[in-house]
Amino acid sequence: MRFLFWNVRGLGKSSRKQQVKEFIEEHKLQMVGLQETMKDSFSGRDLLDLAGIREFTWQWIPPKGKSGGILMGVCLETLELEDFSIHVFCIVMDVRDRRSNFRWRFITVYGPARHDLSVAFIDELKAICALSTLPVILGGDFNLIREASDKNSENIDLGLINLFNEFIGDLQLRELKRSGQRYSWTNKRSNPIMVNLDRVLFSVSWEDQFPLSLSWGLTRVGSDHIPIIVDNGESLPSRPRYFFYEQQWAKEPNFSQLVIGKLMEAGSRCPEQCYSLDRWHGSLALLKSFLKGWNIQKMGE
16 A cells, blocks of 8 residues: 655645646555645545546645645545544544455644644644554654754754654654655755655554555655655565476477477577577577466466
8 A cells, every 4th residue: 555645835736736646646545645735625526636537535624824734535445434533733534444454543744833833733643643542654744853863954943852752752653764855845945944844653553564664755846845655565566476387388289399499489589699608598588488478378268
């Protein structure tokens, strides 16, 4: 399964909605958590445009003033939304995988830019995570950093850093380290400030279920935040299928003539100056490819 967390900095433009749609299709996303939507509501047409050909169900929080807002969606093709709740700084969804019957709590957060509200933000997350009997994964724009290296300037607040790290430690959460860009946000100035504001946290029970989970940042386009893709490890590239000789092939009429013919064809393709080991390797590769296709055809018949 793959999830997306992204501070989109506005979903009013058709180009930004098209970006989200392309992410859903390209990465085959199962869940989407968008922050800073700047939209009071979403019509059925808006949501269909986002999901494309996929069937999603959505919940949202309207912005406060001219900024903020969260939109969160679940793909119903493979997942079931069992319950949801909307809070001040986050949306919570309890989800079940229809294939494995695994259930978890998925949280999209948008931390306040006003740091006088950071304590209330952390208290809300504490209550939600502490009461959960399900494995938890939460991500988004926390608007908080964990260490001085999360920012390329020395203007940091140690009190807020301690507040954030104490929350993570008290609930025994882990951070899913992100590959790609070091910082998730920039102010795009000539001498830019760059900060790691966006991240993904998860409980120990989530890690026990999906120990191969990973995340990476996509190219920053449009928004000043990078989109973050989370993969729980189930959709990692599959191992290559090895070639095996099947003994029953030899019982097929003219099988030996097929093999001899393919080896002779392979030999005729090699240049005369070709080294003997390269010639042998190339001949086997052509024969292997031919026998795979021949076997599939015979099985189909």
